[in-house]
Amino acid sequence: MxxxxxxxxxxxxxxxxxxxxxxxxxxxxxxxxxxxxxxxxxxxxxxxxxxxxxxxxxxxxxxxxxxxxxxxxxxxxxxxxxxxxxxxxxxxxxxxxxxxxxxxxxxxxxxxxxxxxxxxxxxxxxxxxxxxxxxxxxxxxxxxxxxxxxxxxxxxxxxxxxxxxxxxxxxxxxxCGIQTGAGAVINSMKVTPGSSFAVYGAGAVGLSAVMAARVAGAAIIIAVDVVPSRLALARELGATHVIDSRTQDIVAAVQQISPGGVDYALESTGRADVLEQGVTALAKLGVIGVVGASKMGTQASFDVNNLLMGGRSIRGVVEGDSVPQVFIPQLVQLYLQGRFxxxxxxxxxxxxxxxxxxxxxxxxxxxxxxxxxxx
Known part of the structure; x- marks a missing residue:
């Protein structure tokens, strides 16, 4: 041998x-x-x-x-x-x-x-x-x-x-998880300085997206979840606004914070109903990334004309579109600098x-x- x-x-x-x-x-x-x-x-x-x-x-x-x-x-x-x-x-x-x-x-x-x-x-x-x-x-x-x-x-x-x-x-x-949330913001959607961003689900992936949106310079960063402690942590990590979806209508609350909707969003819960609301809450030309894993065969519905007339986009995101040999060392450096x-x-x-x-x-x-x- x-x-x-x-x-x-x-x-x-x-x-x-x-x-x-x-x-x-x-x-x-x-x-x-x-x-x-x-x-x-x-x-x-x-x-x-x-x-x-x-x-x-x-x-x-x-x-x-x-x-x-x-x-x-x-x-x-x-x-x-x-x-x-x-x-x-x-x-x-x-x-x-x-x-x-x-x-x-x-x-x-x-x-x-x-x-x-x-x-x-x-x-x-x-x-x-x-x-x-x-x-x-x-x-x-x-x-x-x-x-x-x-x-x-x-x-x-x-x-x-x-x-x-x-x-x-x-x-x-x-x-995987941290790279997925951060990469969706930085690599996939390329969130821009001064823009508005919402994340649905403030777990590890969603909060990684919040930190990345802050690094990217988004002016409005909204975290949506049902757990108060997660929403509190989201604020500490860079969210400018939080929404408790147990007590607030997601679409109305997002559009009140960011009139007309958000430029970028990330769905990390894997729930079809949340994705549907996230699409509705997009601004014109807005894009929502999907990272939440659902059971095989899960279906979501949306108004086709809402996408068509508003130029809105839905895109799947795997592993934050990352080249790991490039992106992981970048995240390490941001962490060591206290920025991530x-x-x-x-x-x-x-x-x-x-x-x-x-x-x-x-x-x-x-x-x-x-x-x-x-x-």
């Missing part, structure tokens, strides 16, 4: 059945091949997408090791890795083929093979890198990482080097408390759980 194929014992959190709790188990992982890197995971964020996949909103094979906001230290590299080295600190982002038309034009989040790369439960050749304690394969390669584990395999193109002096245990969510304080969103849990973290996230007690895994 080649050294790169040698396996090591690791600890993982496994989903073995639909809507079942995560199970902490022992497993084995093979070494890196080709352009892969083996990363000792220091911490990983727990994202809404992990939970909806656990619950099988998306058809992902089970049993599987999830986790897609990993951060850690490279411990071994495959023979084709050129730009990374053992000891590098990295944040793990999404998987993409790297050579299709969207990838080649800098839009890897729209890779033609995105679903297989991130939700297929295996490598491109159908193989798995993980085995459970009984020697049975575990589905893995979730978002090209499966980082609910003490070690994870990633590819060079989704492992982003970050400065050694940056707080590594904090950085994992930059690989996403640490305000975070609560840490040990890996053994992953189910508590998931429940706290579901109940809105915790905005962004991060699982501490290694030192």
């Amino acid at each position: 080649n050294a790169i194929d040698a396996t090591r014992e690791i600890t993982v959190a496994v989903v073995r059945g639909k809507e079942q709790p995560f199970r902490i188990e022992q497993a084995r992982i093979r070494g890196p091949r080709s352009d892969e890197v083996l990363v000792r995971i220091v911490a990983t964020g727990l994202c809404h997408t992990d939970l909806i996949v656990r619950d099988q909103y998306y058809p992902v094979p089970l049993p599987i090791v999830l986790g897609h906001e990993g951060a850690g230290v490279i411990e071994a590299i495959g023979p084709e890795v050129k730009g990374l080295a053992v000891g590098d600190h990295v944040v793990l982002a999404y998987g993409a083929c790297g050579h299709c038309k969207p990838c080649s034009s800098g839009h890897g989040a729209y890779c033609v093979d995105f679903y297989a790369q991130n939700f297929g439960g295996a490598a491109a050749d159908g193989s798995n890198a993980l085995q459970d304690a009984d020697g049975a394969p575990l589905h893995d390669h979730f978002f090209a990482q499966s980082s609910f584990a003490t070690y994870a395999l990633a590819r060079e193109n989704n492992a982003v080097k970050v400065p050694d002096d940056a707080p590594l245990e904090l950085l994992g969510p930059l690989g 304080p996403f640490d305000r969103l975070v609560t840490f849990y040990p890996l053994a408390q992953i189910n508590q973290a998931a429940e706290d996230s579901r109940r809105g007690i915790t905005l962004k759980p991060i699982l501490r895994i290694g030192g």
Whole structure:
């Protein structure tokens, strides 16, 4: 057996059945091949997408090791890795083929093979890198990482080097949730100075969008949610106005704050009725980005003439339209400068408390759980 194929014992959190709790188990992982890197995971964020996949909103094979906001230290590299080295600190982002038309034009989040790369439960050749304690394969390669584990395999193109002096245990969510909210504002919609912006849902993604809108120079920043503590935090992070949708009509309240509607908006709840209201509350030539994940087949309705006559736009946004190797280091620098304080969103849990973290996230007690895994 080649050294790169040698396996090591690791600890993982496994989903073995639909809507079942995560199970902490022992497993084995093979070494890196080709352009892969083996990363000792220091911490990983727990994202809404992990939970909806656990619950099988998306058809992902089970049993599987999830986790897609990993951060850690490279411990071994495959023979084709050129730009990374053992000891590098990295944040793990999404998987993409790297050579299709969207990838080649800098839009890897729209890779033609995105679903297989991130939700297929295996490598491109159908193989798995993980085995459970009984020697049975575990589905893995979730978002090209499966980082609910003490070690994870990633590819060079989704492992982003970050400065050694940056707080590594904090950085994992930059690989998905934080990148999605901030990138939707900065990369996708390109929110402009002096403009008006509204975000529907003040969770981790929505509040990342609020901070990014402040960085972008929006003059009116509206956060809409049903949890008073989230709305209070939104104000602290840059929202100029907040709307409690339990007591206020969303469309009327938005248009009262920003007469005629908002120039930009982001829907992060995954609820069709909220999207419909968000479209209605757009100004002429306004655009609303959609990042909230819904069950497959979810339908939304809107007045076609409202779009047509007002030049309004709806666009889907995956991973904030980010080139991770460019955008994640930019977010790190903004954080280190005190201009993007996403640490305000975070609560840490040990890996053994992953189910508590998931429940706290579901109940809105915790905005962004991060699982501490290694030192």
